[in-house]
Amino acid sequence: MPYSAAHKARSRERILTSATELFCRYGFDKVSIGQIMKLAKMTHGAFYAHFESKEALYNASIHETLEGSRAARLVKGPLSVKHLTALVANYWNLQELARKHEPGPETVLFNEIGNENAEIRTLFEASYQRMRKMLETRLIALSRLKKLPFEPDRKVIAEKSRAILASLVGAVAIAKSLPEEEERRNILEAAQRQILLMLGVKESELDGMLGAVGQGD
Numbered sequence: 138m139p140y141s142a143a144h145k146a147r148s149r150e151r152i153l154t155s156a157t158e159l160f161c162r163y164g165f166d167k168v169s170i171g172q173i174m175k176l177a178k179m180t181h182g183a184f185y186a187h188f189e190s191k192e193a194l195y196n197a198s199i200h201e202t203l204e205g206s207r208a209a210r211l212v213k214g215p216l217s218v219k220h221l222t223a224l225v226a227n228y229w230n231l232q233e234l235a236r237k238h239e240p241g242p243e244t245v246l247f248n249e250i251g252n253e254n255a256e257i258r259t260l261f262e263a264s265y266q267r268m269r270k271m272l273e274t275r276l277i278a279l280s281r282l283k284k285l286p287f288e289p290d291r292k293v294i295a296e297k298s299r300a301i302l303a304s305l306v307g308a309v310a311i312a313k314s315l316p317e318e319e320e321r322r323n324i325l326e327a328a329q330r331q332i333l334l335m336l337g338v339k340e341s342e343l344d345g346m347l348g349a350v351g352q353g354d
Contacts, residue, residue, distance in 0.1 A: 164248035286337040
């Protein structure tokens, strides 16, 4: 008797959830289909009933991670500087780094830095461009409303977006490589502080905004 559509959907979701956890923890190259299926508590042979390759699964994993991320909320949430700065202040924190079942897009990006697999490099570039576009869309809208300390010039906005992503992804990459929690927090807070200043937050307001870093939302 064939499985129902609902059963197939649940099985696919189990595989995708397990893959996302492992990919975000170890990166594409260090994760095997066997490991994914073991974590999903399914047989190895069941994999190909849902995905044609590990690359196809990785693609689905990236898509789901970005769709459910706070970065995606940049274009869905209130059009305010407060909303944008709250995301920056609370997003890249120590609790976020420790999460395995709810990874953010920064884990997807930095895990694959330097990956030589052509298909993964293409997916990496697409993920980066999508995140940058989300950020640019919000920065342009806010600058047109005169809520940011720079003009809505597309070249200026593109430069700001690149700087923000480079700072955040780079800070996460360094922090995850350091064993000492205090220095990890210092790295993350330093990156966040510079970004918030770029967005026009006053120096006197920074400490209060960053007070929750490392303690979750």
